[in-house]
Amino acid sequence: MAAGRVDSESRKSRDSESHIEDEEIEVEEEEPNFSDPEDFVDDVTDEELLGDVLRKRPKPSDSVDSVIIVDCIPKVGKERLDKLKNVIKKLFSKFGTVVNAFYPLDDEGNTKGYMFLEFSSPQNAHEAVKMTNGYKLDKQHSFKVNHFSDFEKYINVPDEWTPPDPKPYQDLGNLRSWLQNKESYDQFSVIYGEGEKTAIFLNTPEPSMVEERARWTETYVRWSPQGTYLATFHVKGIALWGGPKFSQIMRFSHPGVQLIDFSPCEKYLVTFSPLQDNHEDPQAIIIWDIRSGAKKRGFHCESRSTWPIFKWNQNGNYFARIGEEAISIYETPSFGLLDKKSLKIPAVRDFSWSPTDDIIAYWVPEQSNTPARVTLIEIPSRNELCVRNLFNVADCKMHWQKSGDYLCVKVDRYKTKKTDDKDQIKYSGIYYNFELFRIREKQIPVDKVEEKDPVLAFAWEPIGNKFAYIHGEAPRINVTFYNIQPKGKVELLKTFEKRSANHLFWSPNGQFIVLAGLRSMNGVLEFIDTQDMTVMTQTEHFMATDVEWDPTGRYVVSAVSWWGHKVDNGYWLWNFQGILQHKQPLEKFCQLQWRPRPPSLLSENRVKEIKKNFKTWAQKFEQEDSMRKMTASKDMLEKRRKLMEDFREYRSQKDKEFAEMKEIRLQLRSGIDTDELHNQEDNFTEEIIEFLIKAEEKIVEE
C-alpha cells in the first residue's frame, strides 16, 4: 500500500505539470503540431527509449523484505491511537529507522489489532522480528511479529501433504567387492605428484594399479573405518566413492570443509568447516546420513578441543562431545541429547569411549581439596563402574586397548607445584604412572606401573595383553614391554636399551611390533616379535616419515612423504618380519593409506580351529606361492630373451654397416687399422712405469 500511495501522488504531480504546459502553450503561439496523427502506431518500445531508467525502477519486492506485520496489538479507539503509536515507535525504532507505519482502522476508526511497519533495510526488519516476536506488552497482549513476505510463503503451502517422489534406486554395484579378491590382496590409496594424482593399488607381488585419477581430491583422501568408502576433499564439500569402479556414491555440500570423521558403523559422516557458521543455523560441524545424503544436524564449534570433536561409541548409537563442565551425549538416529540433558561433570578435562563397549572414561583434575579422578561410566544408564582417585596429577592421557579389555591412564605426576607471577602453574620433578584398568575382570581392578623417565610414546597390543612404551632422553632412549597376566601380575617382559625410536606400531593382530625412528631419527626401523622378544630385523628406510600396517598384519609400508621431506619420495613395502618386498620411488609422493577391512565374519571358534590346523592351510598357500614364483620368473626370462633377441638383431645389422665402412676408416687414419685395440703390436713402444708396492721403515744400525 505504500507503493500505491506513491503512485497516486506522482500522478497528482504529473497532472499539475501538464497543467503548466497548457498555460505555456497559450502564451507561445504558432507552436508546430508535435502530436502524432490519429492512426500512428508507436513502434519504439519503452525499453529502447529509456531502458537505463527502467532498469533502475524500484521493484515492489525491494521493500517487501523490509516490511513486518505486528499482530496482537491492543485494539484502541481514535483517542488512544497516538499513545499506541508512541509505544510502538519507541519499541521498534531500537532496530532501525521506521520508514512507514500503517495502522489499518475499522469503520469506527478503531485499530484492528494489527499493524504494518516498514524499516529502511531488510536487516533491521529481520532483527526486529527476531527480537520482538512474543514480546509481552502487558498481561493481555503478546506480540506476534512476522515478515510480510512470509505470508506469501505460507499461503502457498498446499493444504494437503503429498509425499515426495522417492529417489530412483541407483545400483552402485557391490560396495564390498574388493574383499572378494581371491588371493585376499589388500588395496591402498596413494597420493603423489604434489597431490595432483591419486591412485588405488592392489598389493599384488608387484603392486598393480586399480584406478588412477588426476585431481581426484584437493587436499587428501580418507577411507571410511570399514573401507567401504573413499572420501575426497573439495572446496565445496566431500565426495564419497566406492564400488568396483570407484564411482561417486554421494556428495555432501559443506564449503570450506577441512576435517571429517566417520561413525564406526559407516552410517554417518561428520564434517567440519571453519567458514560456514552463523548464529541461527549452526553450520560449523554437520553430521550427515551417508546413505541418504541428508543433513542430520548442525553444531556450532566454540570449543578449541582437538578433532574429532565428536567421539562416537563403538557401534554409532551414541556420540559425545566435551563442553564446559559437562559431557554432552547424543543418540542416533534422533540426534537429540540422550535423556535430554548433558552429563554434568565440573571441571572435566577429557573423555573417551571404550572401543568395544558403551563405556565412557573421563578424568577431572584436582580441585582445592578433592583429588584428581578417573571415572568409568556406563551409557545410557550413567552408572559409575569405577572411580580412581589420584594425587599430585599434572596431566592424564587415556589409552584404550583396541579390544576394549584394558584402559591405561598415563598420569603425569609432580613432586612440587608452583604458581608463578603470571598465574601459570609450573610443575617440577615430573614422574609417570600407568594406571591399568582391567575392564573385563570383576569390579575392574586397577594396577599401577611407575616410570621415572619421560614417556615419549605408549601403545597397547591391539589383540593381546601386552603394552609397550618409549621412555628416556636422547641419546638414551629405551623401549619397555609389559605383559598383563589375566587375574595375575603385571610383569616386565623386556627393556630394549638405547634405541632410535620415537613411534610404536603394533601389528593389527598383535604379537609383532615395529619400533620406528621417524623423521629426525633418520628412519630406523626395528621389527620385533614379542612372543619371545626377539629382534627379527634392524633396518632403515632413510628419512622415512610414515609407517603403516596393512589391515591384516601381513605387510608394513614405510614411506617418505613429500609433505615431510622433499627428496627420495616413495614407499617401501616390508613383510611383517621386516624383509623388504618392494621399493617404489614415486615423484612427489605424499600419502599412502591402506584400505581398512570390516571385522571378520568368522566366529571365534572357527578362528581357533583355523589356528589349530594352520599347517594344512599353510601347505596349500605355499604351493600357490611357489607356482606363482615359477611363472613370474618364467615371464621375466621370456621378456629378457625377447629384448636380447631384438638387440642382437639390431647389433648384427650395425656390425655389418661398420664392416662396410672399413675402407673409409683406413683412409682417414692413413692406412692404420685401429678397429681392434691391439692390432699393431709391432707399433708399440715399451715404457717402464713404477708401482709403489709397499713402504717399509727400517732402522739402520750404526
Place this chain on the structure above:
Amino acid sequence: MKPIMLHGHERSITQIKYNREGDLIFSCAKDSQPNVWYSLNGERLGTFVGHNGAVWCIDCSWDTSKVLTGAADNFCKVWDCETGSQLHSIETRTAVRSNGFSYSGNLIMFTTDKTMGCNCEIHVYDLRDGDQLASNTPLLTIPIEGSKITSAIWGPYEESIVTGHENGEICIFDIKSGKTVQSCKDHTKQINDIQPYKDYTMFITASKDNTAKLFDMDTLELKKTYRTERPVNSAAISPLHEHVVLGGGQEAMQVTTTNTRVGKFDARFFHLVFEEEFGRVKGHFGPINSVAFHPDGKSYSSGGEDGYVRVHYFDANYLDINFDY
C-alpha cells in the same frame, strides 16, 4: 677393487677421457690446469699450463699426438701431447663448452656458450690449414638459434656433429651444409654428456632428467632408457660387455644441504639391453661429473665434484656377472 685416486686437481673435475690405447687418462677441472696420467698406476705424466679459467672439456687425437682443451677463459687450445707445449690457441667470444677431434684427427670442433649477448655456436677448424688458425677464421661456423649446446661429439667419419642441448633436445648437424639433419626430444631436461659406443654406431646421453638413454647414431632412434632418481651427469658404454655406467647425483648446488647418503653419489652399472641396475660403486663424496671406460673394458674411471679422479680395475667376479635369459 681398491681404486687408484688421482689427486692433482684443486677443484671439481669437469671431464675425463682415456686415449685410444687406454694407457693415459686426460682430466680437466674447474682449476685451469688439465692433467694427463698413466692409467695403470695413477702416476701423473704432466700438466698443460696456459689456461686462465675453468677447463670444461678435453679430448685427445686418435694417435695421442695432440690434446684439445676448451675453457671458460674463452680459449680453445691445441697442445702437443708429448711435450705439453701449446701448438695453437683459438680465441672465442664466450666460454668453450665441449670439443672434439675428428676421426682422422685433422679436424677439430668446439661449441661456445650463449652468454654476454653472443649466440651459441659450433666452430670447426682444419688443423692442416695454418691460415685458419692464425686468422681465427674457421672452416665452418654454425650459429645455434634455440637452446644452447651443453654437450657435443663428432658423428662417424667426420660427416656430422651430434649435439645435446639445454632443453633436452638432441640434434645431428651435417658438416657440409651446416644444417640440422635429425633431431629428437626424448629427454625433458638438459643433456649433460654424450659418449659414443666404440664403433660410433650408437651413443649414450646423460641428462638432468634423471635418465640416461641409448640412441642409434644414424636415425636418432631411442633404443634404451636407464632410470635413476638423481640427475645423471655422465654415462659410458662398456666396450667389452653389455654394460653401461652412469655417474651423477644431487646437484652440486644442493649438496651442502644434504648428507652423502641422500645425494646418492654412486657410480651405477646397468645392463645395456635389460635396462636393469646390477651394481653400484661408492666412493665420491660429491656428485660424479664424468665417467669413462677403459678401451679394453676392464677398468673405468670417474671424476667428481670432490676433485678426485678414481680409477677402478674390476674384480675378476665382475667379468663373471651373467644375466639369465
